Amino acid sequence: MVKRNLKLLFQRESTMSATHFVFNSSEVRFIEQDYAKNHQGHCFDLMTKAGVGVYNQLLKKCATPKLVWIFVGKGNNGGDGYIVAQCLLNSKIAHRVFAIGMPHPGTEAFKAYEAYRSLGGKVEIALPTESKIKPTVVVDALLGTGISSAPRSPVDEWILFINRLNVFTISIDVPSGVNADTGAVEGDCVQANLTVATLALKPGLLTSEAVDYVGEVVLEDLGVDLQSYYGMLQNEIENAAPFPILSQTFEDIEDDLPVRLSSANKGDSGKVLIIGGDRGFGGASMLCAMGAMRAGAGLVKVATDPSNVQALNSLMPEVMTVDFYDNQMLSKALAWADVVAIGPGLGTSTRARELVLLVENLDKPLIFDADALNILALDGGFCRHRILTPHPGEAARLLSCTVSEINQDRLQACARLAEKYGGVVLLKGAGSIVCDGRTLTIIKEGSPSMATGGMGDLLTGITSALLAQGLSLQTAMVSAACLHGRAGFLAGQNGVIGTIATDLLPFVKTLVNGRMRLKPR
16 A cells, blocks of 8 residues: 655645735835725825824823823824824823924825814924923834935934933834835934834834834734735836735744644655755754754755764764765765755855755755855856745845845845745845745744854754645745744843854744644544
8 A cells, every 4th residue: 555645734835814914115105095095085094093003002001101202293104193192182191292393284294283283282393402301201203104315404313312312212103214115224213112003014114224223013004904905016006015025923824834643754754955064064064954853854864074974973863964075875865855955064165066056956845055055156046946045145145246235125135036046035134034036024033142153054954844844935934934033032031142053942842833733634
């Protein structure tokens, strides 16, 4: 009797039931304009909902604020701020409003300003000079989603003033100074404790330098059905994101993780070959193997420099080894494997380049990491069944540009990598991004505890294990990134400084077993 292919039972694809949609500033303007067409030509009710939502979030964080200071600009972001002020006035909560300029008559922001003034609200047009009484909470409503460069005078002076207050600060939509589309921070920027995104999440809140300024991010969707806009905007507006954008956390991918039958054996759980570990760099391939084993791979083999074999066998007797100079044994290992991951500690020697070329021609799921990416940058090559996992430096080499250019627009950079090299790309960093050529996914997991060597090697191992257990390239990469990031967060809870890659391993095992992972017949 022929044994059934149990891998088919492992495969699960995302149903997008837990999807968080993300829209850039041009897309948000399109949604607002489309909304206005069906609501008497305006979005003032959305502005009202946004201000009320921020007010409610304020009270969640500080139920009895003694004094709230609101700093407003001239645009719609300032209009939201006036609605917040109106809510405070109606609730008899002490507050002051400081306006950097008056909204233009006829705008929705001006309507909000007039409504606040009609209730007796006062607006001050200069920064306060006295320092005897500090506010309990500050609301930043200076700049919205429209900025694309450093804030100019006098806005920059107001931003610095807010930061010097050093009190709990809530930013409406984005902290003033953050590019809502890219996350770049090119000048002075409000240091928020809480950012209340209104209508939709913006990509700049979730990646790049912005993650140091946004604090906690919460969404007030204002009751708009965002799913109806997902995927259609690329045909409607010129400045749409290169692909539809999602954001995901570990909870979103938990149902996509592999499950097993009670009768499963090691051969059913996937075979991973890791190629890496030049002389003196064996630790990278070992960490990769550990990640693969703890994420559920049934069998793991490491092709490495023979100088690493004794240490690897002592550290992980469960892992098999191959001399990567032995072409005959290596050929057998390549044929044996379900998934091949190459690059950790590989180096860029002539032999390393030969190995990358050999692997690139395989017709099975591949992962290129670390030095394999540096070799790919030299030799090129397009492949649809491959995952690339560059950090910004490696991404810059792959795209022949600077690291600064990568970080200025990480979403665009990730999309360009997928277009040039094919397959699925993970651009590492704060707010890691995955692109499969059809969708961009921002990973909302991670911790500064992960800013240490070996974390990327571990991620490559985790990804290879999920691939070997039957997940598709895209699902495996998104799932591995969420799993890895959550494990890093958990490992760093008792101190972000001093956490090392192996500290994540117990959490990786716990997380892949987080729900009942056995599948009944």
